[in-house]
Amino acid sequence: MAVSQFILENETSIRMSFFFGLLVLMGGWEWLAPKRPASQSKPFRWLNNLSLVFLNSFVVRFLFPGAAVAMAVFVEANGWGFLHYYAVPLPLSIIIAIVLMDLTIYLQHVMAHAVPLLWRLHQVHHADLDYDVTTGSRFHPLELVFSMLVKFAIIVVLGVPVVAVVIFEVILNGMAMFNHGNVGLPRLLDRVIRFFVVTPDMHRVHHSVEDDETNSNFGFNLSCWDRLCGTYLAEPRAGHADMVIGLRGCRNPKQAVSLGGMLLLPWLGKVSGYAINRRHWLGKSEN
Numbered sequence: 001m002a003v004s005q006f007i008l009e010n011e012t013s014i015r016m017s018f019f020f021g022l023l024v025l026m027g028g029w030e031w032l033a034p035k036r037p038a039s040q041s042k043p044f045r046w047l048n049n050l051s052l053v054f055l056n057s058f059v060v061r062f063l064f065p066g067a068a069v070a071m072a073v074f075v076e077a078n079g080w081g082f083l084h085y086y087a088v089p090l091p092l093s094i095i096i097a098i099v100l101m102d103l104t105i106y107l108q109h110v111m112a113h114a115v116p117l118l119w120r121l122h123q124v125h126h127a128d129l130d131y132d133v134t135t136g137s138r139f140h141p142l143e144l145v146f147s148m149l150v151k152f153a154i155i156v157v158l159g160v161p162v163v164a165v166v167i168f169e170v171i172l173n174g175m176a177m178f179n180h181g182n183v184g185l186p187r188l189l190d191r192v193i194r195f196f197v198v199t200p201d202m203h204r205v206h207h208s209v210e211d212d213e214t215n216s217n218f219g220f221n222l223s224c225w226d227r228l229c230g231t232y233l234a235e236p237r238a239g240h241a242d243m244v245i246g247l248r249g250c251r252n253p254k255q256a257v258s259l260g261g262m263l264l265l266p267w268l269g270k271v272s273g274y275a276i277n278r279r280h281w282l283g284k285s286e287n
Contacts, residue, residue, distance in 0.1 A: 011069050011166050018170050019177075026133040026181045035184040035200065035240060040129050040257055048259045049134035055259075059141045060148060068151045068169065072162040081159015090161060097164035098171070099222070104154045105172065106225040108147065109218040118146070119274065120266040123247060126214065126274075127256040127265060131207050131245045136180030137173070140266060175221040179203040184240070198223050205236045209244040213237070214274055247274065 038045075060067060075081055083093045112122035121143040128135045139147075155165065179198045184190070194202045198219045206217040216233035219226050226232035236243040246256060249269065255261040 014166065015170060015173065018174055022174055022177045023133060026177055026183070030132055030182045033184075034182050035204075036131070036182055036245075038130050038132075038182075039245075040253060042130075042132075044253075045128070045130060045132075045257055046134050048257055048262070049128070049138045051259050052139075052262055053134075053137045056137075056139065056141050056144050060144055063145060064148055067148065068155060068165050069162060071152050071155050072160055072165040075156055075159055076162060079159075080156055082157070083161070084159035090163070093159075093161050094164040094167065097158060097160040098168050100158060101151070101154055101160065101164075101168050102172075102219075102221050103225060104150065105147075105221075106219050106229075108150050109220070110229075110231070112143070113215055113218070113274065116271040118143075119271060121146070123250070123274070124262050124265050126207060127247050127250045127262070128207075129246045129251070129253060129256050130182070131180065131204055132182040133177050133180055135207070136176035136178075138262070140262065142266070171221060179220065194223050196223060197221060201235075201240060204240060204243070204245075205233050207245050208236050208238075209246055209248055210237065211274055213243075 064070070066073070076084065079085070082088075083097065088096065112118045121140045124140040124143070125135070125138055128138055154160065160168075175197065179200050180203065181200045183200050185193065185199060185201070190199050190201050193199050198217070198221060202217055202223065203220070205213050208214055213233060213236050216231050217226055218231055223232075238244070250256045250265065252261075255265060255268075
């Protein structure tokens, strides 16, 4: 109980500590051993990507002052959700909640590629012309609002404990920063680890410019969902060194990298073929 109270009282500090700690750790790893050379100015990208992160933090805190934690507190106080109704012991509740919330995020991610309106928002994440730790936190504010509503729904239905919400948020943000890193693990180690969680090489495939590769490897944390749902792809056709990152129709840095361009991107042009979630390769001439 004391641990739960400490986590609840220090939720913001815990999350911020992990965010900045991992940003420094992954940034240092990328600087010492980058997987791919940068195609854009790194200071410019980091400035704009992190500016979007801080803007998103303000928007979410303004619209949802207590965010997911406040919803979990409310649900717990009222005894809502399956885990409360069946009085599941807290340790088991935490495990069940984290696994099912991870599945929910996977399904939400698939929806973001399959539903044209959601894709308009989600393409901001994919339009980055390079792939590094800051890409993992680069989302349009409206997509984060939608994501928060999805989290609210699963918290209410499942009755997610407060502690599980904080732990899941830390894991989700931390894994997103890790598997978006411009780094690589030794091949054998990567093959072992990706049986359990998503690695940078596994998720980088998802940021390929090729439509079928973009519509693969949707997981952020547990890798089992892609394997179970048939969306797993081991490697990009061109290899990690030569694959092109981003979207075919968005190659201008002013649109793909600048803060203003990212905020306006969902409202520009037609919805591309990426949004219909096809898994077969059409090739450049058909996009």
